[in-house]
Amino acid sequence: MTPSRVSAEQGFTLLEVLLALALLAIAGMSVLSMSGESVRNTTVLEQRTLARLVADNQMTEIHLQKQLPTLSWQRAEHELAGQQWFARFRSVKTADNDFRAIDVEVRSEQDEKSPILATLRSYMVKQG
Known part of the structure; x- marks a missing residue:
């Protein structure tokens, strides 16, 4: 091998460099997209977690009262984490009276058409 031939075989061509940069750009865009989606999901998960805590608290209040709610929906408002939450609850008949x-x-909104963020079902025996 002559010295001029060795130097000609070393390094990358412009096409190889551009291809590598294009692949890195595509991978970088995918990572940015996933991180953006993760940030959006964090807010939704926080809302659902807080709503579940409100549902747990409402269910605990019902059980502590030791009185079955009516068969029609009843409403309650709660404040948690600086936000107003709107709960509704009812009892549902089973095969055993x-x-x-x-x-x-x-x-998170009083409107019945707004999405339900948490639901919870429990069971109670009539006190009697």
């Missing part, structure tokens, strides 16, 4: 299911739904 002394045993009822209790449903709780929580929304």
Whole structure:
């Protein structure tokens, strides 16, 4: 090998460099897209977690009262983490008249058409 031939075989061509940069750009865009989606999901997960806490608190209040809710929806408002939450709850008949299911739904808005962020079902025996 002559010295001029060795230097000609070393390094990358312009096409190889451009191809490598294009692949890195595509990978970088994918990472940015995933991180953006993760940030958006964080807010949704926070809302659902807080709504679940409100549903748990509402269900606990119902059980502590030791009185079955009516079969029609009843409403309650709660404040948690500096935000107003709107819960509704009712009892649901089961095959056993002394045993009822209790449903709780929580929304971040009072409007019944707004999405339900948390639902919870528990069971209670009639006190009697």
